[in-house]
């Protein structure tokens with residue numbers, strides 16, 4: 524059996540793992556750093572991110588943009604501000620541009636620019652593909668150099684004294700490292716290599732994991748619901764998760780699709796709907812309007828020929844207006860509410876039903892599209908089990924964790940990458956600094 528030794532082994536070479544590698548190398552250029560990734564090619568998720576453009580970060584990132592413990596998240600984010608991130612990317616030759624939404628993308632509009640720069644900056648780090656870690660355990664024998672020869676083929680000199688961990692690889696080989704950085708991501712889009720096995724590794728090392736579920740995921744509505752006939756239509760809406768009271772609210776663009784809803788507002792609200800079984804999803808197609816304000820506006824309409832259709836024109840896409848009226852009629856008969864009847868001729872009941880379908884339309888979501896379509900994973904290793912000043916594990920000496928494996932998920936807009944860059948940087952720096960303390 525082949526046993527390799529190194530100073531720092533990084534399990535998972537995605538956004539967080541590559542960042543950790545780059546900063547570890549900068550702190551300890553003499554250290555042997557190996558970044559292991561189970562996928563055949565590095566960076567599949569970076570390449571598909573942001574529609575192939577990679578939304579690297581957002582111009583304002585605060586802990587409220589994330590789900591998880593805000594104080595704990597802020598502690599990590601503070602160590603690597605957006606300005607510092609932009610400067611870091613510039614130092615690697617990647618200039619970023621800000622779009623109207625506040626999202627930052629590479630000026631080339633190509634995710635490949637980001638990945639190539641990260642890989643260039645990894646010079647000196649051994650980056651291995653098709654290197655899937657199956658297990659990790661503390662190596663108590665490591666202080667005795669003789670133990671290596673006894674275990675198998677010793678192809679490297681024994682590592683310096685200190686805590687060490689041995690990674691079992693799926694090809695049967697082993698890698699022993701003074702420090703291990705676990706950056707295996709979550710479970711979203713498993714074909715990119717992030718299949719959630721990292722959670723089992725973390726648990727085997729004494730960590731717990733909270734329940735994990737898809738986040739930033741499209742939602743599927745009841746079969747043949749009228750919304751699905753509007754595939755391709757977008758509207759600026761407010762979505763609320765309601766269970767007695769409003770549990771979460773999100774404004775933004777919603778994209779209607781052949782299966783249900785997607786687009787920023789739907790993706791952002793999805794994890795809140797999933798986390799509250801039995802809760803309803805309600806859509807306000809006129810954000811800012813309430814039932815009362817809309818009723819007042821309709822009653823105060825001065826044009827005697829105004830119809831609900833003309834009243835909504837310009838405020839909603841035409842296809843949506845037609846379908847809302849049609850849809851309302853299909854769900855519950857709305858005589859006279861076909862969009863052509865004069866507003867003032869509507870009965871009170873008709874008017875109120877129309878208003879409800881505009882500002883309180885229940886969207887009958889049946890399920891989410893699952894991890895194959897989720898941009899990120901909610902849940903993971905609790906931050907309380909991590910020393911957030913260093914990203915060191917509080918459960919296992921020599922172990923560091925960063926990125927999506929942790930119990931943090933951000934909104935859409937570059938926040939999740941910012942979490943990966945910030946945590947990866949901390950883990951890399953401190954894993955390397957702790958080697959210095961060993962005299963490497």
Ligand code: FDA
Nearest residue numbers: 535537538539561572573578656708716926927937939940
């Ligand atoms: P990530 O999943 O990136 O990397 C983990 C790596 O570990 C993978 O390369 C995997 O192969 C490897 N691995 C897993 N298990 C292993 C094992 N046992 N052994 C060895 N290697 C293993 N965010 C954002 O901010 N802006 C955006 O534009 C987008 N866009 C976007 C689009 C799509 C389609 C998706 C799916 C996701 C996004 N995201 C995003 C989210 C963002 O991509 C995500 O949060 C980060 O990539 C997380 O970085 P990590 O390094 O933690 O995990």
